[in-house]
Amino acid sequence: MPRRSPRPARIRSLALAAAVLAASALTACSANAAEGPGRDDGRPVVLTTFTVLADMARNVAGEHLRVESITKPGAEIHGYEPTPSDVRRAVEAELILDNGLGLEAWFEQFVADLDVPHAVVSEGVEPIPIADDAHAGMPNPHAWMSPHSAQTYVDNMVAAFSELDPEHAADYTANGEAYGAELQRVHDELTAKLSDLPEQQRALVTCEGAFSYLARDTGLTERYIWAVNAEQQATPQQIAGTIDFVRQNDVPAVFCESTVSDKPMRQVVESTDAEFGGVLYVDSLSEADGPVPSYLELIRHDAQLIADGLTGGDA
Numbered sequence: 001m002p003r004r005s006p007r008p009a010r011i012r013s014l015a016l017a018a019a020v021l022a023a024s025a026l027t028a029c030s031a032n033a034a035e036g037p038g039r040d041d042g043r044p045v046v047l048t049t050f051t052v053l054a055d056m057a058r059n060v061a062g063e064h065l066r067v068e069s070i071t072k073p074g075a076e077i078h079g080y081e082p083t084p085s086d087v088r089r090a091v092e093a094e095l096i097l098d099n100g101l102g103l104e105a106w107f108e109q110f111v112a113d114l115d116v117p118h119a120v121v122s123e124g125v126e127p128i129p130i131a132d133d134a135h136a137g138m139p140n141p142h143a144w145m146s147p148h149s150a151q152t153y154v155d156n157m158v159a160a161f162s163e164l165d166p167e168h169a170a171d172y173t174a175n176g177e178a179y180g181a182e183l184q185r186v187h188d189e190l191t192a193k194l195s196d197l198p199e200q201q202r203a204l205v206t207c208e209g210a211f212s213y214l215a216r217d218t219g220l221t222e223r224y225i226w227a228v229n230a231e232q233q234a235t236p237q238q239i240a241g242t243i244d245f246v247r248q249n250d251v252p253a254v255f256c257e258s259t260v261s262d263k264p265m266r267q268v269v270e271s272t273d274a275e276f277g278g279v280l281y282v283d284s285l286s287e288a289d290g291p292v293p294s295y296l297e298l299i300r301h302d303a304q305l306i307a308d309g310l311t312g313g314d315a
């Protein structure tokens, strides 16, 4: 396979080309770093916007494609600001995958100046609208939190990879089917764990409103301090409203997500009888040695933590 190099011809604006050249010079200075995302092993590069998509894409790609994530584990992804080296990586990629549904507020501008194919992996998912706050009525972007919706992501990846690399289309289809069976298994585990909780223990209270799809699949009632990370977070009114809800419903445990501060939720805990149930993972995987290095582990981890919190550890 021919070695790829930055392709200024694929950049539509001069300013962007200058940024890429500057980033290339920076990278050249540290070119001896053999490991890391910059190395080129000859495989076509698929660049995803965040770690959850990267993990799914690796399961579909198998050995044929090199899948990378623009954002790192733990990063805030809604309001991320791409760096010049992100732009350079995008220019060098053969394909870019984004979630869509308004998740990556920064992405549209990011790809507008690039001539690199991109696929929206949530295409075909039935969106759940955001109920309130500044984003009311817009689609909730966190569709991957439903393993059933994640199957649509996988189908879109199979199609995009097969178009990129038709020679291995049969492998992408087979990988997608094998991973689909895992998604079904984790869906069954999730619903078995959460669908039978007693009526009084079915409220899932989190920082961001990231659990609409998971709550739908499991019949939980969703309540959050703020709707989407990209907006102003945790106003006094939002915190007071959450405190009222927790008190009125005798909610035993509340949670917060790994990519945001849990301070506002700690305030809720101090003002109510609820315990802090722990850190849920949604917008990012953990590092490889953390609790959720893969998407399937993310769903299993969250399901267990929610069940333990809402039942006092009896689930």
Ligand SMILES: [Zn+2]
Pocket (backbone or CB within 6 Å): 078, 142, 208, 210, 229, 282, 283
């Ligand atoms: Zn989010």
